[in-house]
Amino acid sequence: MPKSTFFNLPADKREKILQVAIEEFARHSYREASVNRIVERSGIAKGSFYQYFEDKKDLFKFIIEKSGEKKLEYLGQVLNNLEQLDFFELVRELYAAGIKFAKENPELFAIGQRLLKDDDRNLFEEIMEDPKNKGQQFFVELLKKGIQRGEIDPGISVELVAMLLVWMNFAISEYFLNEKKKNDLMGLMEIVDELIYVIKNGIKAKGRTENADR
Amino acid sequence: MPKSTFFNLPADKREKILQVAIEEFARHSYREASVNRIVERSGIAKGSFYQYFEDKKDLFKFIIEKSGEKKLEYLGQVLNNLEQLDFFELVRELYAAGIKFAKENPELFAIGQRLLKDDDRNLFEEIMEDPKNKGQQFFVELLKKGIQRGEIDPGISVELVAMLLVWMNFAISEYFLNEKKKNDLMGLMEIVDELIYVIKNGIKAKGRTENADR
DNA sequence: CCATCATATGACCACCTGGTCATATTACTG
DNA sequence: CAGTAATATGACCAGGTGGTCATATGATGG
Helix, strand or coil, X not given: CCCHHHHCCCHHHHHXXXXXXXXXXXXXXXXXXXXXXXXXXXXXXXHHHHHHCCCHHHHHHHHHHHHHHHHHHHHHHHHCCCCCCCHHHHHHHHXXXXXXXXXXXXXXXXXXXXXXXXXXXXXXXXXXXXXXXXXXXXXXXXXXXXXXXCCECCCCCHHHHHHHHHHHHHHHHHHHHHHCCCCCHXXXXXXXXXXXXXXXXXXECCCCCCXXXX | CCCHHHHCCCHHHHHHXXXXXXXXXXXXXCCCCCHHHHHHHHCCCHHHHHHHCCCHHHHHHHHHHHHHHHHHXXXXXXXXXXCCCCHHHHHHHHHHHHHHHHHHCHHHXXXXXXXXXXXXXXXXHHHCCCHHHHHXXXXXXXXXXXXXXXXXXXXXXXXXXXXXXXXXXXXXXXXHHHHCCCCCHHHHHHHHHHHHHHHHHCCECCCCCCCCCC
């Protein structure tokens, strides 16, 4: 947690530092992010940085936590409709919420995506619980409920499909990150719909009597 | 390309340097890998390193290229059976070959997986063409052939499903990397089979008349 | 035995890193 | 106004980075 000195700062100065730091962590991994660049670009002295934060990790952790809370706000709105949507609609809305978060908070999103790819497990453990596990557990519950409702094939391995759904989300996010110049929100949602269709119906050729749900 | 000096080295010294370098790049990203550590651990002088290689990138590129060739050998064996297997069997064998490569060349595999996650696009462009694109194009051709054969639903977007298959391969690889202590080859192949089943048949509840292929 | 050429070496360079600390400045309070 | 407490500052530190270079050593051939 940043020191009280940081929170006593005038709001504009505080926000400036945060904004610069978020940019730095969006462009560089935690290890490669530079405290020197942050203090230079936010116009404070090196010493001041360490009056505000214990160390580099303190600042990073703070930003990650704030970002996580913000993302949960986006996902929370979807979960209000939890009972009214079937499994596939719900997954669709969850992906949509994730994309909305990414669109509206591109730097925070980039930081999160970068952290997900970082294989320094210690970094995760010191900062927060691995969100991939969180996401997988959530999808497992969703799948079980879908099976109870008769929406999902009871023969599948829920753990594995949950993993697949987490990974698909990650893949969509990477796609967004790499191609964000070309694609607007609609284009991405079409991809999401197509992916969900595949997960729902499979890709094998259908016999005449079988019908696939769009 | 390394300088002739490197190739003139006695084989054991040359291999020692390569082995140490491979370890270094498996444990650290390109940027974080240390020439100092490599020279120290392989018992050569700093200056000698630069008699053998133009710079750090020269060595890295060399290792990446060698690793790519080796992986292609594994995949090539599968492609000999290209005509005798249906689409899903072929994908299964391709994944199996990738896992075999990872099992037998864990360091090279780790380097490749790390490079895939690295978002320094310049690094890719200077070193090689992005293997994700290669893989996707290949799956596109495979899917088209599958559609012609009547194995694949012609209504799908081949580009998107190809992307999904590439990402599934990546996900399986990450899983292997993170959990390799616990899982043996059989365990991983069970996961592969389950994933292919999902892609093939979908996860929605099946009506009585429909049957899913294992 | 000497001359030439390839190779081996580590001190050295400029630059960067995260972090510290004595000192200067400012703000608050009696 | 004085005195104290909070904050701001940048020089400085040890240790790291990739890369260079003059020099030393070794081998090869006439």
